[in-house]
Amino acid sequence: MSVDVAWAIDWVRRSAQTIAEHRDELIELDRQIGDGDHGENLDRGFRAVVAKLDALEEPPAEIGDVLKLVATTLMSTVGGAAGPLYGTAYLRAAKVTAAAELDSAGVVALIEAALEGIVARGKATTGEKTMVDAWSPAAEAAVAAADAGGTPADVLAAAAKAATAGAESTVPLAATKGRASYLGERSIGHLDPGARSSELLLADAAAAAAA
Ligand code: ADP
Ligand code: MG
Numbered sequence: 704m705s706v707d708v709a710w711a712i713d714w715v716r717r718s719a720q721t722i723a724e725h726r727d728e729l730i731e732l733d734r735q736i737g738d739g740d741h742g743e744n745l746d747r748g749f750r751a752v753v754a755k756l757d758a759l760e761e762p763p764a765e766i767g768d769v770l771k772l773v774a775t776t777l778m779s780t781v782g783g784a785a786g787p788l789y790g791t792a793y794l795r796a797a798k799v800t801a802a803a804e805l806d807s808a809g810v811v812a813l814i815e816a817a818l819e820g821i822v823a824r825g826k827a828t829t830g831e832k833t834m835v836d837a838w839s840p841a842a843e844a845a846v847a848a849a850d851a852g853g854t855p856a857d858v859l860a861a862a863a864k865a866a867t868a869g870a871e872s873t874v875p876l877a878a879t880k881g882r883a884s885y886l887g888e889r890s891i892g893h894l895d896p897g898a899r900s901s902e903l904l905l906a907d908a909a910a911a912a913a914a
Pocket of ligand 2: 733737738739740741783882
């Protein structure tokens with residue numbers, strides 16, 4: 704079992720659709736503990752990604768090509784913290800996915816590389832109320848699912864499930880990184896917008912593999 708370039712393209716198109724659908728929710732979450740731009744920025748970014756995909760004359764040969772297109776587009780169109788963070792995540796993921804297909808170990812490598820990119824860029828660790836709180840348990844669950852003999856779809860489903868729990872875990876936390884950290888204790892009781900968008904993106908990766 705493997706996921707291929709068509710899966711990667713489907714993942715990205717689903718992501719654009721989902722982010723558009725959750726644009727207002729992400730804006731509201733970011734309005735509560737940040738500046739309210741997260742939904743708008745990500746929506747703009749993923750719309751630009753889809754426009755670039757639509758303009759391609761031939762489908763990319765490798766999964767990494769798709770992820771690199773996402774990375775460079777998000778870096779140039781999404782401002783704030785999330786643009787460079789997601790840009791670096793997709794860029795690192797692209798570097799380990801220079802292949803037409805990925806097996807379960809390859810999917811684990813993709814998720815781990817994305818997490819490493821976010822951490823390299825933002826220097827956050829778990830418990831700081833950021834997107835790392837979604838990606839870190841996702842990576843751990845991916846490893847466990849692959850070790851248990853899961854297919855790529857199983858690995859992605861496990862990662863998505865863990866990301867959901869991880870995003871929920873940000874609610875009682877006080878932010879110590881990013882704009883929300885300016886609020887200190889007042890950030891407690893709110894879902895982190897970046898963790899929520901990360902949860903949505905990973906759910907789409909799983910949905911594309913299950914389709
Ligand atoms: P900004 O805070 O510049 O307005 P966004 O609103 O687009 O940027 O993104 C905010 C999200 O970015 C937060 O919810 C959090 O998940 C994530 N974030 C912010 N700083 C960091 C960091 N240092 N490491 C990881 N994620 C971070
Ligand atoms: Mg913001």
